[in-house]
């Protein structure tokens with residue numbers, strides 16, 4: 872779900888799950904204008920279940936909210952990244968995606 876239908880790896884890729892690049896997902900689109908630069912660096916998703924609230928402005932409270940945001944195609948605006956589009960995930964697919972995000976936390980033991 873993360874790599875396929877969700878298309879999350881278009882930006883969240885590699886060991887730290889970030890391409891280290893700037894993207895406009897529409898989080899900064901408010902009242903028909905972009906606040907600030909509009910584009911933000913893709914954050915790592917390591918330990919993401921422990922770092923709520925989400926996005927640069929903390930506008931999304933839970934991982935469920937984040938998945939809902941992406942499922943709806945972000946917040947459409949003139950500079951929306953072309954990798955952000957409505958996903959039309961089923962409830963089961965949303966739960967699978969959230970379970971994957973939950974699994975990115977924890978300690979590594981050798």
Ligand code: HEC
Nearest residue numbers: 877879881882894898911912913925926927937941952954
């Ligand atoms: C076009 C690139 C792009 C795609 C595709 C993308 N993301 Fe993101 N993601 C970002 C950027 C950029 C941010 C930070 C936005 C901000 O801070 O306003 C972000 C933020 C997040 C956050 C919040 C992290 C935090 O610590 O605040 C989560 C969780 C997340 N993305 C999960 C996903 C999932 C799950 C998918 C697939 C359904 C996905 N992303 C697809 C670029 C992308």
